[in-house]
Amino acid sequence: MFAAIHIPRPALQALFIEKPGMRYQPVVVLDEAEKTTTSKRDRGKLRVLEISAEAEEFGIHRGMTAVQAQARCDYLELLNRSPRAETDLTETLLDCAGDFTPDFEDTECGTCILDLGGVAAIDRDALRISRQIHERISDHQFFPRIGMATNPDLAALAARACRYVAGAEEILVIRDQDREQILSPLPVGLLDLTPEMSDLFDLWGLRNLGELARLSRADLVERLGAESAVLWDQACGTSRRLLRLVRPVAEYSGTIELEYEITTTEPLVFLLRRLLDTIAARLRSAWLVAARLSLRLDLAGGNRYQRVFRIPEPCADVDMLTGMLAVHLEDFEARSPVTGITLQAIPTRAGKHQFDLFAAGVKDPNRLSETLARVEALLGSERFGVPRLRPTHHPDSFEMRPFHPGKEPVCPEDETLLIMKQLPMRRYRPRRHVLVQCEGDSTGYSPAFNRVQSRTQQGTVGDSTGYSALKKTPPAPAQQTAPLVILSGDFKGRIVDTRGPYSASGSWWEKRIYWRREEWDVAHENGRIYRLVKEKGEWFVEAVG
Amino acid sequence: MNQESQSHPALAELRQVLKEKFATAHRDYTPRETIRCGVDWIDQAGLEKGSLCEISARESSPAGGAVILGRILQHIIRERQRLVLIDGADAFDPAILPAFGAVIPAESQDAVPQGCDLDGSLIWARCRGVAEAVKVADMMLRDGNLPRTVIDLQNNDLKEIRSIPASSWLRLRSLTEDSGVNCLILTPAPAINCAAMRFEITGRYTLDDLECPEWIWAEKNTGKTGHCQRRLKSGGKSGLLMAG
Numbered sequence: 001m002f003a004a005i006h007i008p009r010p011a012l013q014a015l016f017i018e019k020p021g022m023r024y025q026p027v028v029v030l031d032e033a034e035k036t037t038t039s040k041r042d043r044g045k046l047r048v049l050e051i052s053a054e055a056e057e058f059g060i061h062r063g064m065t066a067v068q069a070q071a072r073c074d075y076l077e078l079l080n081r082s083p084r085a086e087t088d089l090t091e092t093l094l095d096c097a098g099d100f101t102p103d104f105e106d107t108e109c110g111t112c113i114l115d116l117g118g119v120a121a122i123d124r125d126a127l128r129i130s131r132q133i134h135e136r137i138s139d140h141q142f143f144p145r146i147g148m149a150t151n152p153d154l155a156a157l158a159a160r161a162c163r164y165v166a167g168a169e170e171i172l173v174i175r176d177q178d179r180e181q182i183l184s185p186l187p188v189g190l191l192d193l194t195p196e197m198s199d200l201f202d203l204w205g206l207r208n209l210g211e212l213a214r215l216s217r218a219d220l221v222e223r224l225g226a227e228s229a230v231l232w233d234q235a236c237g238t239s240r241r242l243l244r245l246v247r248p249v250a251e252y253s254g255t256i257e258l259e260y261e262i263t264t265t266e267p268l269v270f271l272l273r274r275l276l277d278t279i280a281a282r283l284r285s286a287w288l289v290a291a292r293l294s295l296r297l298d299l300a301g302g303n304r305y306q307r308v309f310r311i312p313e314p315c316a317d318v319d320m321l322t323g324m325l326a327v328h329l330e331d332f333e334a335r336s337p338v339t340g341i342t343l344q345a346i347p348t349r350a351g352k353h354q355f356d357l358f359a360a361g362v363k364d365p366n367r368l369s370e371t372l373a374r375v376e377a378l379l380g381s382e383r384f385g386v387p388r389l390r391p392t393h394h395p396d397s398f399e400m401r402p403f404h405p406g407k408e409p410v411c412p413e414d415e416t417l418l419i420m421k422q423l424p425m426r427r428y429r430p431r432r433h434v435l436v437q438c439e440g441d442s443t444g445y446s447p448a449f450n451r452v453q454s455r456t457q458q459g460t461v462g463d464s465t466g467y468s469a470l471k472k473t474p475p476a477p478a479q480q481t482a483p484l485v486i487l488s489g490d491f492k493g494r495i496v497d498t499r500g501p502y503s504a505s506g507s508w509w510e511k512r513i514y515w516r517r518e519e520w521d522v523a524h525e526n527g528r529i530y531r532l533v534k535e536k537g538e539w540f541v542e543a544v545g
Numbered sequence: 546m547n548q549e550s551q552s553h554p555a556l557a558e559l560r561q562v563l564k565e566k567f568a569t570a571h572r573d574y575t576p577r578e579t580i581r582c583g584v585d586w587i588d589q590a591g592l593e594k595g596s597l598c599e600i601s602a603r604e605s606s607p608a609g610g611a612v613i614l615g616r617i618l619q620h621i622i623r624e625r626q627r628l629v630l631i632d633g634a635d636a637f638d639p640a641i642l643p644a645f646g647a648v649i650p651a652e653s654q655d656a657v658p659q660g661c662d663l664d665g666s667l668i669w670a671r672c673r674g675v676a677e678a679v680k681v682a683d684m685m686l687r688d689g690n691l692p693r694t695v696i697d698l699q700n701n702d703l704k705e706i707r708s709i710p711a712s713s714w715l716r717l718r719s720l721t722e723d724s725g726v727n728c729l730i731l732t733p734a735p736a737i738n739c740a741a742m743r744f745e746i747t748g749r750y751t752l753d754d755l756e757c758p759e760w761i762w763a764e765k766n767t768g769k770t771g772h773c774q775r776r777l778k779s780g781g782k783s784g785l786l787m788a789g
Contacts, residue, residue: 362627362690362691363689363690364690365690367688367690368688368690368691371684371685371687371688371690372668374684375670375681375684375685378677378680378681378684379670379671379672379677379681383635383670383671383672384668384669384670384671385668385669386666386667386668386669387637387639387645387667387669388639388645389639389640389645395640396638396640398639398640398645400669403665403667403668404665405665405690407665408625408665409621409622409625409626409627409665409666410625410665410666411622411623411624411625412622412644416643417642417643417644418619418622418623418642418643418644419642419643419759420612420615420619420641420642420759421643421759422755422756423608423612423750423754423755423757424608424611424612424614424615424638424641425607425608425611425638426607426608426610426611426634426636426637426638426699426700427635427636427637427638428636428700429635429636429671497751497752498752499752499755521752521755522752523751523752527606527749528606528607529606529608529750529751529752529755543638544607544608544700545606545607545608545611545750545755
């Protein structure tokens, strides 16, 4: 059994809730939303959308212009539509429908159809339930009409036809055995006709549903197309279709407002687990998984801490999700105690993907994510991740980016990106400060080293920050002297060979970040190669090879 | 690797006697699947999956280890694999490969450096000592999701490496065997007794090598296979398979 709730003139009834004083006055609703700035002249041309019963008595009908309507009734009230009031009306209607059955359709503004199959039988309960629905809607100051029938479209037709059936008033129940008798005299205008179709039926002399039903369905379809078949079925009361059910938006969140303050991690994790138990159960019942978790901690003093956790492999596993939150909270320090917790899961459908035969998949991305979070907590985010060189020629300038377990590794198409351009060296971070004796310094060391040779690309290389092109400058001045011996630190000893100097500078346009350096590659007597750097008169060992 | 037959006849005879006397301790050794790491001479020796290998650079320049690391990275990126680099002294230079450069839009082709998006290929853990590196390695090997790990301790002090208890290395080895993760440890000198395989780098570099093309110094960076041990879980006991 299906029940249809129909609120006639929904735009008008919605406005009457806001302006109850106008309920018994001649009022029309114009086809224009409120707060729309239309000139007085243009407003007169607006069409009438809905008319109150009092206005109908003056011969005002739908489709007239505002000026025509006012000509018939000089104290007629012209109102604009209120989308907000109409939305409130629809929500009220759906709320009431939800009280009777979980399966209902929001058919159009002011009409909804309820599937009462399994809840009530038409022969036994139709009138009783209709009255209950009517009372429920009337409580909200609306004047509904209720139709009951064995199919949705017939129920909707019954709701609209109440005023045409003697004795029905506001509730009409159409049983299968009475269907033909009730439908036949009803005007054809009760069907949802297009203006063209309405004119055509008028031309054919079709006045009521009985006359329409007596036509051959096949002939009608042949002449007017498939949509006429729907009208014919509705006129016969035999239309069958599925309802487009309204499903409320599910919320996968939980909040705990604490009467006591939490100062340690353990009880916080315990409460989070409780919230997760509920959220995960809701997710599982809807065949969903959590893609992200949003955690909000309300702190004493009005502060808040908020963080969103991305779950690499979306799931609804409470242990995994709790573990992820616990790892994060291990290193979390709040300035004040926690007084409230809100946890929200952003749901998604469980992923189904085919693994790439040649790519290295991760067995358990969630576990990996947890491990990565642990390592990051140990080392710090600036010491863990994927290195990415900055677009500058300043040596050892890079940033650490987060590693994405879900991201498939890629191989660059350009093979030259995988060629080591120079013998790789190992860096000292931070670089080691040393004292260096250079050629020409008064130390007594003889210059027993080879003459300085230039690298092929010797010269100054400008910084390309901001992706600017390289700036070549003349070779380093000849007065620069080669280092002879390292006098301090772990690198103490004689230098037996040198290459350099290689001068570089950058960011010359800003004094604060301007840099200039002189590099020397030196062969130490211990057999190692070091990269010495002279900056602002100080020497540093930067790398070893 | 069946190198038992190549050893001295007397040694083979002694092994045979021991095998008969302690049969349970000498179960047949079935070699595991081998994987490639991108360094030819190591691949020829056969790197077993789920093994802990030590590459020491006692006779090599520090750059030797860096060259090995560079070759492994090239191989990993080409094969679209993932690598964990646990850097004991924070000595790795990302400028080793242009691929780590910033990704620059196509319209700015004249600008350098230009790289590619390697966010899914490498994780670099910049540790502040051997103890921290071992701790990170423990976590990553226990996780077992990323099948290749390199622990680079070549710039760490040998004393510091040797101060790590043998049980810690043994635990790492056990984890590699359980999880099937391949773990290479680069050390300045042999220091990990329980390593399943040990390699020695012999390449020494001079200033002239700095400007040579890659193939010249890569060729110089040859090495030799030290020793191999049976895996711990092959019969419950560890034993020497081949000594060299």
